[in-house]
Amino acid sequence: MEAFLRVSETLKSFREARLSALRGPTEFFDHHRISRPADLTQATSRISYNTRYFSGNYGIIVAMLAVYAFLTNPLLLIALGFLVGGFAAINKWAPDPVQFGDHTVTQKHLYIGLFVIGIPLLWISSPISTLFWIVGASGILILGHASLMEPGIESEYASVQDSV
Template structure:
């Protein structure tokens, strides 16, 4: 129960801090603000401004791409579910050693069995290539969007303080 409360607190904190910065789809996909930057300095300043301005939208984009990557790689999904479920089951149902015939089975034995089965399964699921696909695809999308979107008028007054 305590772990569920912690997960709930983390989800609430995530929603309050990161997802509260989400911009509307009309603002995020405003095609009237799209233009090619004149030079590298302008592209860099656009990327700097837009990554802060649209940080919640970019985080949501990464989450959607990660879910897509997991759903299109079912072996990876099975391997992660097997390992996570195995950890949860061992912690919940086998905290104490169990006597089976003349053998005593401890948590260490169960974890060893979980790793002997789970790690080769995870290896064949190719998590490294999935990770690099996620990094590459999200980088291309985010940097492309951030460099092509012109900053709004409010960016001109960002450093100005009220008198």
Template structure:
């Protein structure tokens, strides 16, 4: 029960910090603000401003790509369900197994089956794909979208 409370508190904190900065889809996909940056300095200033301004939207993009990558790899999904389900089942039903089967032997069996299954499901390839796809999408969007008029006032507020 304590773990559920910690997860709930973590989700509340995540929602308050990251998802409170969500911008509307009309603002995020505003095609009238798309332009090619003139030089590297312009691209870098757009990148720094837009990653802060659209941080909630970028977090949702990374989360959606992570869910897609796990669902698109059935062996990875199976191995994660097997490992997490095995941990949960061993911890939940520890009263049911007796003297013949110990908790240590159950964990050993879980690792002997689960780790090779996880290894064959190529989690590192999925992780690197997620990093590359997220970086490509976020960097492209952040460099191509011109900051709004409010970005000029953000510099003035920071100086005061």
């Protein structure tokens, strides 16, 4: 019970920290502040500022892309469900060896069977390409938005607040 409370408190504090960094959709999608940076230095400074300023929004973008990637790859969902469900089922219902005629089936045998089926299934579902797609798509979206979005007036006062 104590572990559950600790996890609950950790999730609550994480949610409060991340949700406080969210900016409203009108500010995030403000088309009046979109402009092409003059040079690489300006683009770099915009990316540096906007990735901190919109970090909560960018986190939601990455999460939405990850959910989309998992939902459009059903074999990956099946493979992960098989492996996680297999671990849970073996730990819950087969902690002790079971006798079948002359053969004794232990937890080790069940885990080997789970791996023999689950690892090739996971390999076929291409989790590495899904991970690279999530990283690439979120990188393009985040860097594109951060470089095109002009920092607001509050960015001029950020250096003043840091020096005080």
